[in-house]
Amino acid sequence: MKKKSLSTIYLTIVFLILYAPIFYLMYYSFNSGGKMYEFESFSLEWYKDLFQNTRLLIIVLNTIIIALLSSAISTILGTIGAVGIWHLKKRQTKNVLLSLNNILIVSPDVIIGASFLIMFTIVGIKLGFSSVLLSHIAFSVPIVVIMVLPKLQEMSSTLIDAAKDLGASNFNVLTKVILPYITPGIFAGFFMALTYSLDDFAVTFFVTGNGFSTLSVEIYSMARQGVSLTINALSTILFLFTILLVIGYYFISKRNGRIIGLGARK
Amino acid sequence: MTEQPIIRFENVTKQYDDDPPILDNVSFEMEKGKFYTLLGPSGCGKTTILRLISGLIEATSGKIYFKDKLINHVPANKRQVNTVFQDYALFPHLNVYENVAFGLRIRKMKNDEIDKKVREALRFVNLVGFENREIKEMSGGQRQRVAIARAIVNEPEVLLLDEPLSALDLKLRTEMQYELRELQQRLGITFVFVTHDQEEALAMSDEIFVINEGKIQQKGTPRDIYDEPINRFVANFIGESNIIKGKMIRDFLVEFDGKQFECVDQGFSPNEPVEVVIRPEDLEITTPDRGKLNVKVDTVLFRGVHYELCSYDENGNEWIIHSTKKAEIGAEIGLYFEPEAIHVMRFGETEEEFDARLESYDSYGDKDAD
Numbered sequence: 251m252k253k254k255s256l257s258t259i260y261l262t263i264v265f266l267i268l269y270a271p272i273f274y275l276m277y278y279s280f281n282s283g284g285k286m287y288e289f290e291s292f293s294l295e296w297y298k299d300l301f302q303n304t305r306l307l308i309i310v311l312n313t314i315i316i317a318l319l320s321s322a323i324s325t326i327l328g329t330i331g332a333v334g335i336w337h338l339k340k341r342q343t344k345n346v347l348l349s350l351n352n353i354l355i356v357s358p359d360v361i362i363g364a365s366f367l368i369m370f371t372i373v374g375i376k377l378g379f380s381s382v383l384l385s386h387i388a389f390s391v392p393i394v395v396i397m398v399l400p401k402l403q404e405m406s407s408t409l410i411d412a413a414k415d416l417g418a419s420n421f422n423v424l425t426k427v428i429l430p431y432i433t434p435g436i437f438a439g440f441f442m443a444l445t446y447s448l449d450d451f452a453v454t455f456f457v458t459g460n461g462f463s464t465l466s467v468e469i470y471s472m473a474r475q476g477v478s479l480t481i482n483a484l485s486t487i488l489f490l491f492t493i494l495l496v497i498g499y500y501f502i503s504k505r506n507g508r509i510i511g512l513g514a515r516k
Numbered sequence: 517m518t519e520q521p522i523i524r525f526e527n528v529t530k531q532y533d534d535d536p537p538i539l540d541n542v543s544f545e546m547e548k549g550k551f552y553t554l555l556g557p558s559g560c561g562k563t564t565i566l567r568l569i570s571g572l573i574e575a576t577s578g579k580i581y582f583k584d585k586l587i588n589h590v591p592a593n594k595r596q597v598n599t600v601f602q603d604y605a606l607f608p609h610l611n612v613y614e615n616v617a618f619g620l621r622i623r624k625m626k627n628d629e630i631d632k633k634v635r636e637a638l639r640f641v642n643l644v645g646f647e648n649r650e651i652k653e654m655s656g657g658q659r660q661r662v663a664i665a666r667a668i669v670n671e672p673e674v675l676l677l678d679e680p681l682s683a684l685d686l687k688l689r690t691e692m693q694y695e696l697r698e699l700q701q702r703l704g705i706t707f708v709f710v711t712h713d714q715e716e717a718l719a720m721s722d723e724i725f726v727i728n729e730g731k732i733q734q735k736g737t738p739r740d741i742y743d744e745p746i747n748r749f750v751a752n753f754i755g756e757s758n759i760i761k762g763k764m765i766r767d768f769l770v771e772f773d774g775k776q777f778e779c780v781d782q783g784f785s786p787n788e789p790v791e792v793v794i795r796p797e798d799l800e801i802t803t804p805d806r807g808k809l810n811v812k813v814d815t816v817l818f819r820g821v822h823y824e825l826c827s828y829d830e831n832g833n834e835w836i837i838h839s840t841k842k843a844e845i846g847a848e849i850g851l852y853f854e855p856e857a858i859h860v861m862r863f864g865e866t867e868e869e870f871d872a873r874l875e876s877y878d879s880y881g882d883k884d885a886d
Contacts, residue, residue, distance in 0.1 A: 406605065422622055
């Protein structure tokens with residue numbers, strides 16, 4: 251009994267520490283005083299400010315468009331890549347490709363961002379929407395690959411034999427057996443790519459140009475200019491949106507019978 | 517019965533890289549509408565034969581014919597055979613109905629026709645009412661039936677079954693043996709059944725191919741193979757046997773254990789060294805003075821339907837006896853057997869030579885050998 255209550259206390263403390271700053275920030279977003287201390291009275295004026303700030307709203311829209319587009323495209327590319335890697339017969343080639351994929355996931359964002367900046371400058375791609383989209387696709391593809399591949403590997407090879415035995419062509423095998431089987435992995439990959447893209451700061455910071463910005467970059471520059479509780483309001487909305495995403499993800503994976511752990515951001 | 521064979525293998529070899537061949541120069545024919553069993557220990561090449569027929573792998577050399585048409589390079593999806601896989605390989609994302617309908621949908625059949633066929637196939641395997649179940653809600657035996665329904669709904673001319681009963685418990689397995697046999701007779705198509713379980717093979721087959729180390733050791737009806745095994749491997753693999761070294765004195769007279777016995781085998785050279793097989797159930801326990809052989813009982817096991825006695829003769833040869841009579845451990849007993857119970861095997865005899873020798877018996881009007 252004692253052991254159990256101890257572990258409960260420990261867990262509560264850990265979560266309190268983890269969530270306290272967020273709730274603190276959210277709490278003061280309703281402060282009419284305009285400061286992060288001395289809560290004066292409840293007000294929604296910062297939210298009103300936020301929704302009157304068209305520049306910020308456009309940036310929110312940009313961020314969402316970039317996130318949806320980049321995760322959709324990288325889901326397609328990553329799924330093709332995963333099927334390709336899985337299909338390889340030579341074990342060595344497979345391992346090399348997989349390692350190349352994993353290196354991209356673990357390498358620091360700063361390096362990826364800087365190298366993209368150099369590349370875009372050399373190739374002559376204008377910094378802005380397209381450069382941000384391209385780089386988001388680039389760092390999302392390996393994530394999708396890593397989410398889809400385990401599903402392919404757990405699939406029994408006799409399923410494919412059975413499909414062929416029943417008259418399925420290679421294309422049929424892909425569309426009627428392999429893709430439906432790995433759908434949960436594809437969804438998980440899409441959601442991971444979406445969250446990665448939504449909250450990416452480092453890569454975006456490098457490749458974003460004049461007149462184009464995403465939320466994380468904008469919040470950063472706003473925070474540097476001085477404290478405005480609009481940031482708090484925006485952060486609160488973002489936080490709620492993230493919770494919605496997580497809940498959506500939960501229901502999708504529940505429907506597919508099992509929960510695939512949402513990997514932590516590096 | 518001289519119909520054209522539905523499947524014919526001509527000198528088929530399957531080999532990966534420089535490994536020893538999995539299938540070594542195998543030739544055989546299969547007739548329409550019969551139940552064939554490929555029997556052998558794991559790794560003997562029996563599943564390889566199945567995969568060659570289904571087209572999932574290609575032969576390294578040799579020719580495979582389907583109804584006199586060469587099919588070596590016909591891909592699996594273009595062959596009129598269907599397979600029931602060992603792990604059933606049912607599609608987990610589809611329900612029972614859609615699993616069975618899979619092959620028909622691939623062929624772009626009309627919906628009402630698909631519906632008719634799927635329901636008929638499910639009725640065939642006694643799964644009416646399970647149409648909308650998910651695969652993971654089905655038990656092992658039920659999955660097995662879905663796999664069979666999914667295969668037969670395509671009306672194949674040959675149904676291949678890759679150890680489909682191995683995952684079931686004993687009782688269900690026996691039940692499915694009856695059902696499969698009955699199903700084969702109702703459908704009237706050729707079944708090729710792969711197993712390592714000799715009892716299964718004996719109970720269900722019209723013909724058994726005993727396979728070992730990539731070669732077919734013996735082909736024949738269950739009776740032929742049980743009563744007249746060609747060599748030590750077959751005798752040991754199919755049922756239990758007492759195998760003793762002996763000498764063929766002349767036709768119908770064999771010597772083993774220092775004594776001479778009358779037998780029904782012939783066609784050997786005089787004094788040819790041979791191996792003698794006597795099945796444990798052909799040995800009868802009597803008193804030492806009435807026995808043809810006297811042995812001392814070493815162990816007695818109660819096996820339910822019979823006792824299994826392990827005993828030794830004075831030369832140290834082991835004799836396994838299946839008998840409903842019990843004997844005391846350490847007792848001297850006599851063993852009696854009919855001349856027909858003795859089966860003599862020649863060393864290194866090929867199947868053709870063996871068949872030819874057995875056939876020559878017929879002219880003497882002795883034992884039948886098909």
